[in-house]
Amino acid sequence: MKSLRSLPVRGCVLLSLFLALFASGAGIGLPQAGEPPAERPPCCRTAPTNSPPTGGSLYQLESIWTSDVGARVRLRVLEGRPQVVALFFTHCEYACPVLVRDLKRIEAALPETIRPSVDFLLISLDSERDTPAVLAEYRESHRLGLDHWTLLTGAGDDVRELAALLGVNYRKDARGQYSHSNLITVLNARGEVIHQQAGLDQDPAATVAALVKEAGSVRAK
Amino acid sequence: MAGIAVFLLLLISALGETSSSVVAGAGVGDAPGRELADLPGGRYVPLFRLPEEPKEQPVAGFGLETAPVTNGEFLEFVRQNPRWRRSRVPRLFADEGYLRHWGGDLDLGPDPVRAAARPVVHVSWFAARAFAVWSGRRLPSTSEWEYAAGLGFTREDGALDPEFQSAIRRWYGTPTPSELPPVRAGRPNFFGVHDLHGLIWEWTSDFNSALVTGDARGDTGIERQLFCGAGSSGAADRSNFPAFLRTGFRSSLKAAYTLHNLGFRCALDVPNPAARKSEPKP
Numbered sequence: 001m002k003s004l005r006s007l008p009v010r011g012c013v014l015l016s017l018f019l020a021l022f023a024s025g026a027g028i029g030l031p032q033a034g035e036p037p038a039e040r041p042p043c044c045r046t047a048p049t050n051s052p053p054t055g056g057s058l059y060q061l062e063s064i065w066t067s068d069v070g071a072r073v074r075l076r077v078l079e080g081r082p083q084v085v086a087l088f089f090t091h092c093e094y095a096c097p098v099l100v101r102d103l104k105r106i107e108a109a110l111p112e113t114i115r116p117s118v119d120f121l122l123i124s125l126d127s128e129r130d131t132p133a134v135l136a137e138y139r140e141s142h143r144l145g146l147d148h149w150t151l152l153t154g155a156g157d158d159v160r161e162l163a164a165l166l167g168v169n170y171r172k173d174a175r176g177q178y179s180h181s182n183l184i185t186v187l188n189a190r191g192e193v194i195h196q197q198a199g200l201d202q203d204p205a206a207t208v209a210a211l212v213k214e215a216g217s218v219r220a221k
Numbered sequence: 222m223a224g225i226a227v228f229l230l231l232l233i234s235a236l237g238e239t240s241s242s243v244v245a246g247a248g249v250g251d252a253p254g255r256e257l258a259d260l261p262g263g264r265y266v267p268l269f270r271l272p273e274e275p276k277e278q279p280v281a282g283f284g285l286e287t288a289p290v291t292n293g294e295f296l297e298f299v300r301q302n303p304r305w306r307r308s309r310v311p312r313l314f315a316d317e318g319y320l321r322h323w324g325g326d327l328d329l330g331p332d333p334v335r336a337a338a339r340p341v342v343h344v345s346w347f348a349a350r351a352f353a354v355w356s357g358r359r360l361p362s363t364s365e366w367e368y369a370a371g372l373g374f375t376r377e378d379g380a381l382d383p384e385f386q387s388a389i390r391r392w393y394g395t396p397t398p399s400e401l402p403p404v405r406a407g408r409p410n411f412f413g414v415h416d417l418h419g420l421i422w423e424w425t426s427d428f429n430s431a432l433v434t435g436d437a438r439g440d441t442g443i444e445r446q447l448f449c450g451a452g453s454s455g456a457a458d459r460s461n462f463p464a465f466l467r468t469g470f471r472s473s474l475k476a477a478y479t480l481h482n483l484g485f486r487c488a489l490d491v492p493n494p495a496a497r498k499s500e501p502k503p
Contacts, residue, residue: 055311164346164429164476165313171430174274 042119043078043150044071053079058165059191063158065123068135068151075162075191078150082214083119083187084207087159087168087180089126090138095182098200100142102184106204106211107148114215120144123162124153125170125178166193188214255294255356257284257489258412263377265368268464280368284489285361288404288415289423290352292329293337295320295344298352300327305348315345318479338403340421340484346476349424349485358487360426363471365488367464370417372410379410389418393463397421397482418463422470424485431472 044067053059059076066072084106088096103120110118122144124130135151138144144151154162163170163180170180186195186207195210262282267274299305299320306326310319320343322336323329329336344352353359361369373382380386388408407419417423474483 056313058313060311060313160427160429161347161350161476167475169429169431169472171427 039146040069040071041067041146041150042081042148043067043073043121043152044069054190054192056193057191058162058187058193061158061162061165063154063161065152065154065158066132068132068139068153070132073152078119078121078187079191080189081117081119082189082211082218083121083150083191084211085121085123085166085185085187086183087123087125087163087166087170089124089178090130090134091126091176093177095180095200099182099184100144102197102200102202102204106184106207109204109208110211114212117215117218118211119148119150121150121152123159124151125159125163125180127153127156127159129176167196186210186214189218255290255487256287258287258414259491260285260369260372260412260414263368265364265371267364267367268461268468278364280364282491283361283365284491285365285369285414286358286486286488287409287413289340289421289484289486290349291337291404292323292339292341295341295352296327296329296337298355302351302355305351310348312477314347314477316477316479318343319345319348321479322481339401340404340416342401342421342481342484343479344424344484345479346424346428346474350426352485353487356487358489360424360485361488362427363425363430366417366423366425367467369410369414370467372412372414374408374410377411385410389463392419393466401482421482421484422467422480424483425471428471428474429476431468 043065053076059074059079061075064072064074084103086099086103088099090096100122103122107115107118107120124135130153132153135153139146139149139151166183166185168181168183170178172178182198182200184197184207185193186197188194194214195207197204197207260283262280264277265280266277299307303309307320307323308326320341322343324331350360371379373379373385374388375384376382402420404420405415407416409415410417
């Protein structure tokens with residue numbers, strides 16, 4: 001315990017705090033200069049709106065996530081458009097490929113008029129292995145378009161918190177695989193959960209209906 | 222930015238002078254000093270596991286608070302963190318039952334002295350976690366908690382302590398009294414930890430790692446081993462009924478839930494395992 005009080009350690013804590021402060025202050029939610037917006041995923045283009053999140057909004061979370069394009073963001077940057085969310089990990093052998101396919105199925109089943117206004121969000125359960133570079137590779141190999149797909153990775157504790165909010169249970173087994181609930185969540189434009197699709201390989205009709213309804217109410221405003 | 226930097230500098234130098242609360246870093250408030258027992262670590266035999274997983278999980282040594290957090294201690298947290306007051310907490314982070322046994326935001330009810338010594342209940346996982354961070358600690362993991370819960374009264378291995386075994390069975394068969402007893406009223410275990418059995422249920426950091434959920438139909442394989450039909454056939458120890466109860470209970474929780482008999486205590490990584498004493502407390 002004594003060593004924790006010694007000056008070098010305190011200096012280290014101080015330095016890392018400062019670094020964290022500057023790093024986060026620089027990146028959060030600010031569109032990067034010199035790049036056309038379409039070349040960045042939804043998480044990393046729009047500045048957050050100024051209205052405070054509602055009491056039921058996931059955008060109250062202060063946790064900071066890293067995108068496959070390297071930007072550090074709060075979930076709040078996704079405000080303004082409905083999001084279809086799933087937790088996954090890239091080393092997944094069984095469920096996740098199906099889960100991602102299910103998301104694509106939802107995307108394909110959306111009416112042409114609605115599709116451009118809906119985004120898809122994949123967040124990794126595997127904080128250790130799913131670095132931004134690994135996520136970028138995953139985006140490439142699974143052809144997840146930059147226009148509507150966001151891929152994020154974050155700290156283990158923050159993943160646990162987000163999973164708790166979404167009702168996703170998970171644990172890492174001895175082989176480094178994550179067993180997890182297969183749950184697809186629809187967030188409305190304010191970040192509130194409006195629909196969940198449980199299980200793999202489900203008929204996307206109910207999820208599509210929820211998105212159509214939400215897109216309609218966004219447009220009406 | 223300069224203002225924040227100066228503030229941080231002051232904050233950090235202030236923290237440097239306080240005790241163990243420095244360990245968890247930022248976000249530490251003026252938390253009450255809560256006694257920790259130094260647990261040497263050992264093994265945890267999960268009730269359910271995948272066929273290819275080992276029977277036992279090692280649990281590293283850690284510090285565990287010797288009693289659950291009380292109403293009095295939680296009141297101090299709420300006082301210093303207004304967003305966790307009953308009238309202000311967002312519904313996302315605690316359901317409408319949050320702190321319902323209190324008289325108001327900062328009011329423990331008709332007999333505040335009596336209430337202050339009793340374990341805080343009606344708290345969500347988010348609130349418990351926020352308290353832990355504020356006090357410079359964390360919630361224990363399920364494996365840590367279960368390991369600690371297996372420690373006997375008179376010897377480390379509770380399974381070999383018949384008195385301990387019958388005491389915990391007695392509690393799991395007894396309904397929660399309308400007024401909870403104060404913390405530390407129960408017999409301490411070998412390392413001086415009170416109330417792991419016999420008082421309340423407790424949140425763990427990864428309570429949501431049990432894969433038996435309301436939406437289990439599409440889940441991965443594990444939940445099929447749990448509770449349905451011949452559910453117990455895959456269990457490590459079929460006689461450990463309390464462990465069944467706890468597993469079932471945890472898997473039924475959602476993080477915003479609050480219950481009249483669900484509270485928590487905090488844990489801490491032991492910074493220097495070599496310096497740890499394994500002597501039991503007198």
